Amino acid sequence: MINVGIVGVTGFAGEELLDILLRHPEVRISYLSAKIDKPTPISQIFPRLKGKIDLVCKKPEIKEIVNQCDLVFLALPHTVSMEFVPALLRAKKRVIDLSADYRLKDTKVYAQFYKVNHKDKLHLNEAVYGLPEIYRHRIKQARLIANPGCYPTVIILSLAPLVALEVIDPASIIIDAKSGVSGAGRRLAESFLFTEINEDFKAYKVGVHQHTPEIEQELSRLGGKKIKVTFVPHLLPLTRGILATIYARKDKKLKNKSQNLINLYRRFYKKEPFIRIRQEDISPRLRDVVGTNFCDISIKDNPDTVIVIATIDNLLKGASGQAVQNFNIMYGFREDTALV
Ligand SMILES: NC(=O)c1ccc[n+]([C@@H]2O[C@H](COP(=O)([O-])OP(=O)(O)OC[C@H]3O[C@@H](n4cnc5c(N)ncnc54)[C@H](OP(=O)(O)O)[C@@H]3O)[C@@H](O)[C@H]2O)c1
Structure with missing residues (x-):
């Protein structure tokens, strides 16, 4: 024990x-x-x-x-x-x-x-960045895990195959993400009162959100070059869940190649217990991931662009579920112990 x-x-x-x-x-x-x-x-x-x-x-x-x-x-x-x-x-x-x-x-x-x-x-x-899908081998030996932020988790997982395999123009990434209110923690603040949030929807911290450098740091590591993103977070009138819609232009070289992007994602995440790649015509929804440690991802492959849509529960895959996933890796337990 x-x-x-x-x-x-x-x-x-x-x-x-x-x-x-x-x-x-x-x-x-x-x-x-x-x-x-x-x-x-x-x-x-x-x-x-x-x-x-x-x-x-x-x-x-x-x-x-x-x-x-x-x-x-x-x-x-x-x-x-x-x-x-x-x-x-x-x-x-x-x-x-x-x-x-x-x-x-x-x-x-x-x-x-x-x-x-x-x-x-x-x-x-x-400190080892605790995203198991990318750093599992380092997490095993780590003394100190920096568990990722909620937005970075869903966004990095959405973009990792495209960036690592150089499928997109990294300068073209635009991220439109929406989070439930629990992302801000339990602290009291007027802007998080029920009456302020209920039946409303708005963007916040446009271009200055503290998760932007974390996303850029990890995408840059994956892509082997400096990557900057446009990231606009929004506040959903829900308790939990994040949905991110991400747009990028295809790399010119890829446009002429017939490469099935959904299969590329399936191969990239083949052994991952918590990543589910959706069929092209099925968009992820919050209902399917809230209360779970899953990250659901869909890929829309257009002639010039790629649109990735992904969902997680911010308190599970975006925080505590992922933390226990890291714990399981550190001690050699089955990675999904206590998580399914
Ligand atoms: N919420 C999310 O979706 C999410 C996702 C990913 C990462 N995170 C990160 O996880 C951390 C916790 O987030 P949260 O949403 O759970 O925040 P929270 O609801 O505000 O909880 C903060 C906790 O820290 C305790 N605390 C604060 N200052 C302390 C101090 N000086 N000494 C001892 N305990 C102290 C609080 O105790 P009291 O209740 O007694 O004040 C409370 O238990 C944050 O760093 C957050 O950025 C959160």
């Missing part, structure tokens, strides 16, 4: 992690923590858990985490995670961080988008 802690368990991602790990046959949940003022049984915070787990949730204490855990999931806001990671790694613990703190390799870009200077450059290079 692996002793596992969750720091940030009262948030959306932390609560989801708790649910998944409670049904994991190889996990003993040994430590729960959040920012709360006084220690409180988790079954009091989430009454639906009464009879399932009676651990007390308390303010995080490094000493206690180190004594009680082999691996820690940090489901904390960015800038908070990097306060914990150095001490945990020094104590030889493994860490899966769901925040953005260890995703961007360039600290200048981190400071530009997250408005603070990075405090743990030492471990930034060591």
Whole structure:
């Protein structure tokens, strides 16, 4: 049994992690923590858990985490995670961080988008970007996983075959993505009130969303050259789910070739347990992925352009499901353990 802690368990991602790990046959949940003022049984915070787990949730204490855990999931806001990671790694613990703190390799870009200077450059290079479909071999050995953001997960998975196999003009990528409100976390903010969101639909952070550099970093690595994207996120009046529609121009060389793009995707993701490639005439829908760790992808192959449409649950494949997928890889468990 692996002793596992969750720091940030009262948030959306932390609560989801708790649910998944409670049904994991190889996990003993040994430590729960959040920012709360006084220690409180988790079954009091989430009454639906009464009879399932009676651990007390308390303010995080490094000493206690180190004594009680082999691996820690940090489901904390960015800038908070990097306060914990150095001490945990020094104590030889493994860490899966769901925040953005260890995703961007360039600290200048981190400071530009997250408005603070990075405090743990030492471990930034060591962190493995936790997208199993691309980095599985590195995840296995990792001490520190930078679990990807929700938009980056669905967008990178949508574009990886096209970029890696040089099928499209990388300068032509336009991403139009829509997310449910849980993507913003459980914190209180006027702009996320029911009355502000219900029966409305809008774009936000146009051209300045903090996930843009993460998407560009990973696509550039895959394509072996600098790639910039146009990314416009939208807020859906739904609790969870992301749908991304992505447009790109075909590479001139490809236009004359008869290459079946759907088969190309099927080959690229042949062994992937959580990627489902749709038939050309069936567009993915949120209903099919919400509550699952799947990413559904469809490809529309036009004479000059490609349109990729993909969906995930932002709290599962976009956060906690993917984090447990990484955990399973790190410990050699079946990758879908507790996820299906
Ligand atoms: N929501 C998503 O769809 C999603 C997707 C991918 C990645 N992520 C990332 O995952 C992380 C968690 O997201 P979330 O949506 O679950 O956020 P959230 O709902 O706001 O939860 C944040 C959690 O962190 C705790 N916390 C905050 N500051 C703390 C501190 N100083 N010490 C200890 N605990 C502290 C909070 O405790 P209290 O409740 O006591 O304040 C809460 O448990 C974020 O970095 C986010 O960017 C989220």
